[in-house]
Amino acid sequence: MKILSAEQVREVDKYTIENEPIPSIDLMERAAHAFTDWLISHFSPKSKVAVICGTGNNGGDGLAVARMLLGKKYQVDTFAVKRSNEASADFKINEKRLNEIKPVREVTTEKGIPLLEEFDVIIDGLFGSGLSREVQGLHADVVEMINKSRKTVVSIDIPSGLFTDHHTFPGAVVEADYTLTFQVPKLAFFFPENAQYVGEWYVVDIGLSAEAIDQQRSHYYMLTSEMISKLLKPRKKFAHKGDHGRALIMSGSYGKMGAAVLCARAALRTGIGLLTMYIPTCGYDIIQSTVPEAMAIPDEGDHFLTSYTDLENYDAVGVGPGIGKEQETVYSLMQSIQTYKKPMVIDADGLNIISEHGEMLEILPKNTIITPHPKEFERLVGKWSDDFEKLALQKDFARKHDIIVVLKGAHTSVALPSGDIFFNSTGNPGMASGGSGDVLTGMITSLLGQGYIPEEAAKIGVFMHGLAADLAAEVIGEIGMVATDITDFIPEAYQQFK
Ligand SMILES: NC(=O)C1=CN([C@@H]2O[C@H](COP(=O)(O)OP(=O)(O)OC[C@H]3O[C@@H](n4cnc5c(N)ncnc54)[C@H](O)[C@@H]3O)[C@@H](O)[C@H]2O)[C@@H](O)CC1
Numbered sequence: 001m002k003i004l005s006a007e008q009v010r011e012v013d014k015y016t017i018e019n020e021p022i023p024s025i026d027l028m029e030r031a032a033h034a035f036t037d038w039l040i041s042h043f044s045p046k047s048k049v050a051v052i053c054g055t056g057n058n059g060g061d062g063l064a065v066a067r068m069l070l071g072k073k074y075q076v077d078t079f080a081v082k083r084s085n086e087a088s089a090d091f092k093i094n095e096k097r098l099n100e101i102k103p104v105r106e107v108t109t110e111k112g113i114p115l116l117e118e119f120d121v122i123i124d125g126l127f128g129s130g131l132s133r134e135v136q137g138l139h140a141d142v143v144e145m146i147n148k149s150r151k152t153v154v155s156i157d158i159p160s161g162l163f164t165d166h167h168t169f170p171g172a173v174v175e176a177d178y179t180l181t182f183q184v185p186k187l188a189f190f191f192p193e194n195a196q197y198v199g200e201w202y203v204v205d206i207g208l209s210a211e212a213i214d215q216q217r218s219h220y221y222m223l224t225s226e227m228i229s230k231l232l233k234p235r236k237k238f239a240h241k242g243d244h245g246r247a248l249i250m251s252g253s254y255g256k257m258g259a260a261v262l263c264a265r266a267a268l269r270t271g272i273g274l275l276t277m278y279i280p281t282c283g284y285d286i287i288q289s290t291v292p293e294a295m296a297i298p299d300e301g302d303h304f305l306t307s308y309t310d311l312e313n314y315d316a317v318g319v320g321p322g323i324g325k326e327q328e329t330v331y332s333l334m335q336s337i338q339t340y341k342k343p344m345v346i347d348a349d350g351l352n353i354i355s356e357h358g359e360m361l362e363i364l365p366k367n368t369i370i371t372p373h374p375k376e377f378e379r380l381v382g383k384w385s386d387d388f389e390k391l392a393l394q395k396d397f398a399r400k401h402d403i404i405v406v407l408k409g410a411h412t413s414v415a416l417p418s419g420d421i422f423f424n425s426t427g428n429p430g431m432a433s434g435g436s437g438d439v440l441t442g443m444i445t446s447l448l449g450q451g452y453i454p455e456e457a458a459k460i461g462v463f464m465h466g467l468a469a470d471l472a473a474e475v476i477g478e479i480g481m482v483a484t485d486i487t488d489f490i491p492e493a494y495q496q497f498k
Pocket residue numbers: 009010012013027028031054055056057058059060061088126127128129130131132133134135136139156157158182183206208
């Protein structure tokens with residue numbers, strides 16, 4: 001699913017109005033219906049609702065929503081924050097329509113700002129995609145009142161005051177519990193810095209032209225199950241293990257053999273035909289007894305990797321989880337990178353080593369997939385001042401080194417050398433515990449070994465990893481979830497695509 005900028009949404013909006021064709025007021029009605037349907041399914045008609053509107057089309061949506069809720073017997077009070085008589089044409093039409101049912105209360109001065117204590121739900125329709133500057137004055141006071149209210153806040157389209165296409169400096173921005181955004185996700189929603197404003201967010205379909213969306217050039221996408229299902233290859237009846245790839249994973253050190261075990265289990269659950277683990281000697285018995293399906297080649301080093309093995313015969317090689325940063329391990333990584341000519345998967349200490357030996361970046365096989373968490377990424381690229389800058393760094397890094405950068409987080413993003421970025425939509429905070437990342441490395445290596453091109457392996461791996469955790473959370477919840485649970489639920493994640 002494409003992510004579009006505010007400007008692009010305006011163009012799609014305009015195209016839909018002209019070509020469907022549909023009068024803009026009817027499109028607003030459709031958006032308000034979609035929003036209201038969601039509200040009705042989440043809040044009982046006993047809820048007292050305050051709808052707070054600006055005088056643009058976001059406010060127009062708010063007025064239409066208020067009318068629809070009144071029609072469904074909700075108790076609704078509507079407030080329009082006005083600093084002048086200027087208002088969008090569709091706002092004015094909806095104001096007239098609502099005034100015939102229940103008058104809109106005008107807020108023109110600070111004193112007129114309503115007390116929100118008596119309400120259960122606050123609908124935020126102050127500003128949407130038309131936000132052109134920071135919110136100040138009367139509007140800022142209203143935003144503050146909404147945020148202080150501690151009531152359930154649902155934002156229409158975008159939390160008021162939030163810029164979708166660049167960094168928003170802390171100030172007057174609505175802190176929504178829920179944001180229902182129209183038609184396409186907005187870039188700002190994917191960043192941790194905006195989590196407090198956006199809350200839980202959902203995309204609601206308001207029937208904007210699919211053709212117009214197709215025509216918009218965007219570098220940003222959200223991974224969806226529809227996209228993943230198109231990538232997955234079914235198994236053939238006469239398939240044998242040799243058809244599903246040979247992968248080698250270099251992982252583990254004394255005290256960190258768990259990383260190798262997790263990686264191995266994840267690779268197997270993701271469907272690799274044959275898996276070999278290259279591990280320090282101390283990990284030999286561990287791997288052989290905990291993951292009997294995998295083969296093991298012990299390195300000469302007892303506690304950590306010191307060398308490398310013949311990599312030529314493997315369809316995919318993953319390196320990094322738990323390997324540490326000993327000098328001999330640096331050599332081991334360097335030799336592997338130099339010998340293996342196909343894309344690799346590099347994670348964790350593999351990346352920490354690279355960040356201390358920048359020359360390795362120059363020799364990474366093209367389309368290699370690196371999977372840093374934000375701290376590992378910072379070691380590679382340096383600090384950033386906000387999440388938009390982090391995104392730019394990720395994009396540049398992928399392009400400059402011709403690699404795929406999978407930057408992990410609540411919305412893990414997959415940056416391709418082409419400049420395209422795919423944000424994940426699966427996963428949950430239950431994954432925020434040690435070992436979850438090792439599972440991802442095993443999964444992506446497995447997919448690469450099975451013949452998926454690197455871009456596909458990264459997208460499928462990231463999506464399935466989060467999906468497995470979501471399915472695990474449905475059964476065991478988030479708190480007690482451990483990385484092993486994610487691996488255990490990988491098969492169920494695949495079952496969703498049967
Ligand atoms: N295609 C879509 O997505 C549709 C969008 N609609 C709604 O239309 C909204 C966009 O409407 P508009 O373009 O009218 O924009 P807004 O309603 O976001 O507000 C724009 C108005 O606010 C003023 N303004 C902007 N920033 C301000 C600030 N910081 N302080 C004070 N005033 C400020 C602008 O000058 C303009 O007059 C969307 O967010 C959505 O809610 C729907 O009605 C239907 C379809």
